[in-house]
Amino acid sequence: MQVELKVLDPRMQDQLPAYGTPGSAGIDLRACLNEALTLQPGQAELVPTGLSMYIGDPNYCATILPRSGLGHKKGLVLGNLIGLIDSDYQGPLMVSAWNRSQTPVTIEPMERIAQLVVLPVAHADFKVVSDFTPSERGEGGFGSTGTR
Numbered sequence: 001m002q003v004e005l006k007v008l009d010p011r012m013q014d015q016l017p018a019y020g021t022p023g024s025a026g027i028d029l030r031a032c033l034n035e036a037l038t039l040q041p042g043q044a045e046l047v048p049t050g051l052s053m054y055i056g057d058p059n060y061c062a063t064i065l066p067r068s069g070l071g072h073k074k075g076l077v078l079g080n081l082i083g084l085i086d087s088d089y090q091g092p093l094m095v096s097a098w099n100r101s102q103t104p105v106t107i108e109p110m111e112r113i114a115q116l117v118v119l120p121v122a123h124a125d126f127k128v129v130s131d132f133t134p135s136e137r138g139e140g141g142f143g144s145t146g147t148r
């Protein structure tokens with residue numbers, strides 16, 4: 001699928017978003033910072049990626065997810081947990097960088113801090129009913145099937 005892309009920061013011109021391997025689901029996003037940014041424990045800051053994208057097709061969206069190495073080892077995750085990019089959004093792509101750890105984390109300019117995954121979207125057509133069509137699960141949830 002094709003997605004329109006604008007390069008907002010000239011430093012991104014020669015490192016346009018790309019899949020790292022043919023099987024990669026995510027495209028790494030860089031921190032387009034002018035200087036290193038140190039996040040104190042618990043601190044979150046919006047970091048520009050230097051890009052904007054217009055998906056255009058309402059049957060798709062994009063999500064911004066943590067990189068597993070940074071998230072697990074350094075505690076650098078996302079302030080919104082998952083970023084959701086609407087198909088009609090045309091503004092700058094931003095990453096909410098959140099240091100969930102107990103120690104400061106420094107983000108260097110142009111460091112790859114998160115990843116973007118494009119996903120299909122279904123639009124629900126809600127039909128109001130008073131009784132659902134019966135299902136095997138019914139109302140059971142939140143551990144109703146046990147742990148073993």
Ligand SMILES: O=c1ccn([C@H]2C[C@H](O)[C@@H](COP(=O)(O)OP(=O)(O)OP(=O)(O)O)O2)c(=O)[nH]1
Nearest residue numbers: 064080082083084085086089092093094095096
């Ligand atoms: O990590 C993120 C999350 C969102 N966005 C942009 C794209 C998205 O389409 C728009 C709105 O996001 P969302 O709907 O999650 O936020 P909201 O708080 O509901 O804002 P709005 O009222 O503009 O929909 O913000 C980002 O750049 N980065």
Ligand SMILES: [Mg+2]
Nearest residue numbers: 084085086089
């Ligand atoms: Mg919204």
